[in-house]
Amino acid sequence: MPPFFKQKKQKKADQNDRGNEDRKEPENKSDKEREEPISLSLEKNMKKLSARFGNSADVVIRRLKIGKEELPAAIVYIAGLVDEQLVSQSLLEDLIDIPSVQPEQAVCLIYEKTLAIGGVKEEEKWKSLFAGLVAGSTLIFVDGADKALIASTEGGEHRSIQEPNTQVSFRGPRQGFTESLQTNISMIRRYVKTPDVWVEKMEIGHETNTDVALMYINGICEKKLIKEVRKRLKHIDIDSILESGYIEQLIEDEPFSVFPTVYHTERPDVVAGNLLEGRFAIIVDGTPFVLLAPALFIQFFQSVEDYYSRFDIATSIRLLRVLIFFISLVAPGIYVAATTFHQEMIPTQLLIDIAAQRETVPFPAVIEALTMEVAFEILREAGVRLPRVVGSAVSTVGALVIGQAAVQAGIVSPAMVIVVALTAIASFATPAFDMAISARLIRFVFILSAAVMGFYGLILGIIMMFVHLCSLRSFGFPYMSPLAPLSPGGLKDSLLRAPLWADEKRPGLLVQKNNRRQGEHQRPKPETSRGMVNKDIEEGDGNEKT
Template sequence: MPFFFKGNQKAKKNQESLKTDDSSPENDHVTGNIRQSLSENLNIIKEKTGNSSDIVVRQLKTGLGGQVETAIVYVAGIADEKAIHEFLIESILNSKELKKKEDSRDILDSIAADAVALGGVHQKERLASVFDSLMAGDTVILADGAQFAVVASTKGGEKRSIKEPENQQAFRGSREGFIESLDTNLSLVRRIVKNPNLWVEKMTMGSVTKTDVALMYINGICNEKTVKEVKKRLAGIEIDSILESGYIEQLIEDVPFTTFPTIYHTERPDMVAGNLLEGRIAIFVDGTPFVLLVPAVFIQFFQSVEDYYSRFDIATFIRFLRVLIFFISLIAPAVYVGATTFHQEMIPTELLIVIAAQREIVPFPAVVEALMMEVSFEILREAGIRLPKAIGSAVSIVGAIVIGQAAVQAGIVSPAMVIIVAITAISSFATPAFAMAISARIVRFFFIIAAATTGFYGIILGLIIMFVHLNSMRSFGVPYMTPFAPFIPKNWGDTIFRSPWWTHEKRPELLGNDNKLRQGHDQKPQPPEPGDMKTDQQKGDGNEPQH
């Protein structure tokens, strides 16, 4: 098996090359310290970047008599070119102090201290740091004769405007949604939570992509142990690329082998702010509008942001409806299969006669009907997502109608099965969290098979197994079924039911830190008695005319 060992050796070499530090002797000719010669530094940059056309090099002459050669280097498209020209190049060319200096080191020091009208100016001595800053959108200033560079923060470029998120729309509340810019997303949350205890810690992940990742939490509310655990898991990630927050989600979750999500993701800044105030931690990833929230619990995936903006009775009704719809989307086809196959006595006689008449010409058993229709609807749903928006919805709707009608007329499936599968498909769209909805779509097939095997006994056994599995799961140390298991009566006011806001005096247990107080005591509205409220006409203002 020599080829097998060769393959292992190649894999090990690739891993070693991935972990190789840029400052190793082999790469010292392109990643060592900055050279004194400006031309040599520029050649190193061009060599390292492969003479890429988007690497812009602007050479200037400054100092006394224009004797000192300087160069401004940036990457077009990810740097703010307008700021570079207006606040950087013009500042250097028009600076009177620079025209009096002869030494290149003094010139760079003066540029960093006075000449550059930009924030975030600092010095770099290592070429590796220069490349990291350059690829992040910063501008590098080099001078002939100086063994360090000045790096100015000029991150910019084109980015998508802030709009309402398409996947998490709300009839009441903010219309702002996250975009692909990390700094913009952080600012959207800071505009809501104007508190110095809102802490942000940035890090870089991915040995190749160098993706910026930010951790956000409220100090004093968030549990310190949870913060340390999140940092530990993020620090343990060794990967070459982070292209979306889903990469991190799959690398830090507690239970990898489950269809149910243990990390919540959202596009709404107000939802992130609300979860931060409950003691959760937000993980932002540059290049994606989806922000991760940990820890996550099961009931959280059935809650929507407008539940907190509406009256408690309306929110309670809607939440209860969502949970009921979730179970409909989970077991409705299985119940139909089990009832028509094993438990016909549980169906009313009139309905049973109708179903039997419809199934008389159908050549397949109920389980085959259900699986065929479910697979067909999944294909249509996926096709509707992948097709252009202008025709995607039309194709999915028309396709469902045509296929359903044709299947019934051909005698392949019964009309009752088409109705059941259609109700199930519609119910799956009512779950606010897509991750939980798609989990129900997957688990649904197992319930159909269980119902076809042992009827309702299989469905009940499947539900027991599912709830045992859910109770065994954790999300960053927090039981997944909190506050049902463990049973915490104080937190039941924000589960399937949503109690009035004036009853939420404390934050959820197992999430918050020592600061559990959310609002003042006895915030229940206490309007005056009807007899105490009188209009001015009833009271009399003392200015009645005298008779």
């Protein structure tokens, strides 16, 4: 290569290096500023803090003088993130009442003898002070001191505990999670009152610094499982976590599967029950939905009232839910396959009626099915996005008007409207919303496969779906367990629900040790029959008869 081109190439590389250094300088400078210790001058500290927050109006700086020496001091907090009554009564009053203080001993005296509030610690670095301030704590600065205090004063407005909206039950507690992380943790602890409930907190997100809590029961949840989820959470490198769905998408095993491999709930009793079965919970600040894993396929067809009702009722309802799920999957596909390829399977009179209805319809059955399914999905989405006052009315009226108009116009047949309506109602009956969405997506695949190859294509699609389900894992655990691989012990709480007194052990797949959940021989066995009890009452004294 000629020297001229070598010099030109080297000059361009030097310019690129200098450009990269210039681009990296602001980030390194910001990190360096945050690691700097605080100054002895109160004015310099206040100027630095105001400049760091851009003189934001919600950053409150309250200056005061403490002690007989009238030593300048200041407390700093962000309005709306703190309990201002707590700041006024437990911080301001205590600081003003200090009798005498020296600058070099001021922070130590306030920390040890003055403040009655809990959660106070000393800090010297700006990084920790900024983190505490945006988390809702109050900072205390004293002129002439090279340390500051961080007082825990988190508060502000929070949504009160209400009944959950997405997981409604006819029997059970009527309280759901809120957007407060600490409130959600305390609600779970009220159900599982043992010191073995361990909570690990961490911050995820460069800009949001969202508080995330990992909760599990020590001794029940497997250590290798906790090690794996801890590794996945620490591996997350993202700028923001705004909802638990961010965490779910970043830690799941199969990101390209339409089936959910992480379960979410807004009921604390559901979380408590799953913790006792060996699972872990991930609680994210700012959202009422808590993540649970490992999640199994059959878990999405179970409801909380199954465990509050008799086993025979719960078992029959579970089987009904599974049947409903398959109806929502294959009902349009069965209609398309039967009317297109397998007319001999339809009773003669019904076939004549369907043929008479479709006589004026210019489209094949597959076009009918796709048109009605897409129209119904549009109406369902419109009903969700509209305000609640008009959302349900619009979706109901829209379905009636469009369905009736489409039949009268000869675009679709009445039988197709019935099939699509039955499919829609079945999709609403699935307990888990994530699983219902999966059925809505796969339904279109089954319609197309039935239109191409009839029942052969439909059965082939179902087989491929089950093969895919058997290949899924949730944190390394088989998704179709206890059905595949077969686990006899886990069958007591799968499609069927055994009586509570017969379910003596926790799921063997999740818990290897400490898997006994109740004592032996818990089946109710009254010592006397009803007749003997009545006889004893009749032979007793007057008080017993009364």
